[in-house]
Amino acid sequence: MLPRVVYIAGYGRSGSTALDIALGQAPGIFSCGELAQLFLEGAIPSASCSCGRTYLSCQQWGGIMSRLGGRLARLDTTRRFIEGRPRARKVLVARARAREYTAVWRMILGDLASQGAHTIVDSSKTARHNAFRPAFLVRELGVDVKVLHLVRTWAGLKASVSRGSNRHLSSQADDPPFPVPRAWLGQRLADWQASRLRNLVGADGYMRVSHDELQNSPAACLLEIGRFINFDMSSVADRVRRAELLGVGHLVGGNRLRNEGAIRLGTPAAKTGPDIRPTVEGKISI
Numbered sequence: 001m002l003p004r005v006v007y008i009a010g011y012g013r014s015g016s017t018a019l020d021i022a023l024g025q026a027p028g029i030f031s032c033g034e035l036a037q038l039f040l041e042g043a044i045p046s047a048s049c050s051c052g053r054t055y056l057s058c059q060q061w062g063g064i065m066s067r068l069g070g071r072l073a074r075l076d077t078t079r080r081f082i083e084g085r086p087r088a089r090k091v092l093v094a095r096a097r098a099r100e101y102t103a104v105w106r107m108i109l110g111d112l113a114s115q116g117a118h119t120i121v122d123s124s125k126t127a128r129h130n131a132f133r134p135a136f137l138v139r140e141l142g143v144d145v146k147v148l149h150l151v152r153t154w155a156g157l158k159a160s161v162s163r164g165s166n167r168h169l170s171s172q173a174d175d176p177p178f179p180v181p182r183a184w185l186g187q188r189l190a191d192w193q194a195s196r197l198r199n200l201v202g203a204d205g206y207m208r209v210s211h212d213e214l215q216n217s218p219a220a221c222l223l224e225i226g227r228f229i230n231f232d233m234s235s236v237a238d239r240v241r242r243a244e245l246l247g248v249g250h251l252v253g254g255n256r257l258r259n260e261g262a263i264r265l266g267t268p269a270a271k272t273g274p275d276i277r278p279t280v281e282g283k284i285s286i
């Protein structure tokens with residue numbers, strides 16, 4: 001049986017990676033990061049999982065990666081049509097290729113289930129090339145999907161964007177031009193698209209989560225999410241209340257938080273500013 005998917009939807013810079021990591025502290029819940037990036041990253045031999053190992057040598061992804069081999073890079077274009085442009089897909093993606101794509105995801109999720117995952121967290125969010133990913137998971141794989149739609153105020157997002165992009169902050173690349181107008185438009189489109197997921201999964205499968213609430217009252221927020229996904233999150237909430245470090249698992253993609261080894265939520269250091277800040281231990285808080 002395939003694991004249930006908790007899908008974190010919405011625009012970037014809304015705390016999705018931190019929420020993904022926090023949910024992954026619960027037994028049987030695997031924090032997987034931006035799973036939509038798995039094909040792209042997995043095809044690059046030097047790309048690494050958040051555990052620091054290459055995907056091929058990672059304990060979570062290594063087995064399935066060695067089985068899939070070179071199919072990943074070939075299927076990434078297919079992914080962009082199936083998860084990003086379903087209308088064009090019918091014309092441009094051969095049926096056999098679409099079936100292969102579905103079969104590969106069945107293998108990946110089946111492999112995670114065999115490792116003990118009853119639920120996985122996929123924080124691919126809502127971008128151009130994966131806006132229809134939750135629909136793919138529900139309709140083609142038949143998995144139970146719970147949508148957490150992370151929302152952030154424009155003021156908070158604007159302040160975050162003004163500090164530079166994740167890529168820039170991790171010294172990987174220069175910022176793209178016009179970051180603030182791009183973020184304004186991107187957030188509106190992503191929130192509109194993510195809101196429509198309620199039609200896909202029904203009112204019982206969709207929950208809006210406020211970035212500010214997650215930042216200011218993370219324990220209460222996690223308990224509320226636990227009620228929504230029907231899973232007792234009290235032990236994780238207790239750890240968050242004690243400001244314990246939360247270990248980062250095996251995340252794909254995501255922002256620089258994933259490379260910190262451990263994070264903590266809602267510490268006093270974080271409350272001094274509207275975004276991610278380092279604590280005295282050099283770890284990261286949201």
Ligand SMILES: [Zn+2]
Binds near residue numbers: 049059251
């Ligand atoms: Zn790993």
